[in-house]
Amino acid sequence: MVKETSEGIVLRGAKMIATGAPYTHDFLIFSFHRLMNDYGKHAHALIVPADSAGLHIVCRESFADPREKEHILSSRYDEMDAVLLFDDVLVPWERVLLYGDAEAVWELRTNKTANALAFHQTVVRFAAKLEFVTGVAFAMAETIGVNGFLHIQEKLGELLTQIDTIKALLIASEIQAQPDEAGILVPKSTYLDTARSLGTRFYPRVIDILQQIGGGGFVQTPSSLAEFQGPIAHLLDLYFEGATVGAEKKVQLFKLAWDLIGSPLGARHELYERFYAGDPVRAFAGQYLSADKTLLTDPVWKLLKDVHD
Numbered sequence: 001m002v003k004e005t006s007e008g009i010v011l012r013g014a015k016m017i018a019t020g021a022p023y024t025h026d027f028l029i030f031s032f033h034r035l036m037n038d039y040g041k042h043a044h045a046l047i048v049p050a051d052s053a054g055l056h057i058v059c060r061e062s063f064a065d066p067r068e069k070e071h072i073l074s075s076r077y078d079e080m081d082a083v084l085l086f087d088d089v090l091v092p093w094e095r096v097l098l099y100g101d102a103e104a105v106w107e108l109r110t111n112k113t114a115n116a117l118a119f120h121q122t123v124v125r126f127a128a129k130l131e132f133v134t135g136v137a138f139a140m141a142e143t144i145g146v147n148g149f150l151h152i153q154e155k156l157g158e159l160l161t162q163i164d165t166i167k168a169l170l171i172a173s174e175i176q177a178q179p180d181e182a183g184i185l186v187p188k189s190t191y192l193d194t195a196r197s198l199g200t201r202f203y204p205r206v207i208d209i210l211q212q213i214g215g216g217g218f219v220q221t222p223s224s225l226a227e228f229q230g231p232i233a234h235l236l237d238l239y240f241e242g243a244t245v246g247a248e249k250k251v252q253l254f255k256l257a258w259d260l261i262g263s264p265l266g267a268r269h270e271l272y273e274r275f276y277a278g279d280p281v282r283a284f285a286g287q288y289l290s291a292d293k294t295l296l297t298d299p300v301w302k303l304l305k306d307v308h309d
């Protein structure tokens with residue numbers, strides 16, 4: 001809800017997930033969807049300082065784990081998510097970029113250059129993440145000696161096809177980049193949209209594959225790596241030994257893999273890859289809706305015409 005005053009506008013309400021909110025100085029707030037008809041009066045673009053009176057940042061519980069050796073990823077990479085609550089927050093007029101102008105907000109939101117450049121970095125990020133998780137999968141398969149089985153090789157090969165697919169889309173977007181009216185080279189966005197949509201299906205599949213490779217090995221690890229210096233170290237060295245590496249290295253690897261697939265941080269990452277780019281159902285549907293469909297249907301109608309007329 002928004003109330004106008006002579007000093008600015010007063011906001012009351014809540015904003016959905018804002019990743020990184022506790023570390024930011026300012027929030028850029030505008031509607032993601034096109035607001036039509038009567039709703040248009042709610043379309044604004046605002047820059048709200050994080051320390052505004054009445055603005056509350058409600059964080060989820062932390063997924064960071066201080067045990068660096070056991071949780072290499074959780075100890076370093078938790079990225080906080082939060083919900084913003086606006087309890088009568090005054091946004092001064094000089095921070096109101098657009099006010100009640102649905103078309104201008106939509107123009108800002110769908111700016112081709114801004115979107116393509118932002119989406120390009122998300123696809124670069126995703127390609128790097130796929131390479132890392134595939135590296136973990138390969139190392140696990142070698143370490144427990146299951147990489148000789150055909151169905152494991154098939155799954156490892158599938159991970160490689162994921163990497164190549166995303167990288168190929170990235171390269172295609174760069175090769176077909178075009179300068180915009182300001183001379184900025186803009187990657188072709190349809191390939192980036194496809195990579196982002198595929199990512200919502202690829203990453204859950206990665207987790208599925210890692211689970212199938214590791215099996216019960218993920219939970220057959222001592223609680224702490226310090227056990228390898230303890231009184232039963234000689235037994236752990238014997239019974240936890242890997243096919244290609246010693247026991248301690250194998251346990252380190254499986255703890256890293258568990259951090260990826262089973263820790264709170266790992267679960268959050270899977271959820272993130274499914275939803276960070278918006279609802280995947282609407283993303284796929286959006287690709288259909290915005291495509292030039294005649295490019296594909298014209299040859300079909302032409303074939304029918306050639307044969308039947």
Ligand SMILES: Cc1cc2nc3c(=O)[nH]c(=O)nc-3n(C[C@H](O)[C@H](O)[C@H](O)COP(=O)(O)OP(=O)(O)OC[C@H]3O[C@@H](n4cnc5c(N)ncnc54)[C@H](O)[C@@H]3O)c2cc1C
Pocket residue numbers: 016017018019020081268271272275276277278279280281282
């Ligand atoms: C870890 C994480 C971090 C995020 N960070 C940010 C961020 O920093 N900034 C930001 O703006 N957003 C962020 N998001 C939010 C993200 O954009 C949303 O989660 C996403 O847009 C989906 O919206 P939702 O969660 O409200 O799900 P909903 O829209 O409630 O959807 C839930 C399910 O219901 C289905 N559904 C919903 N509506 C309909 C309908 N009308 N018809 C049929 N099916 C429907 C959907 O397909 C989906 O399966 C983040 C999300 C996650 C998980």
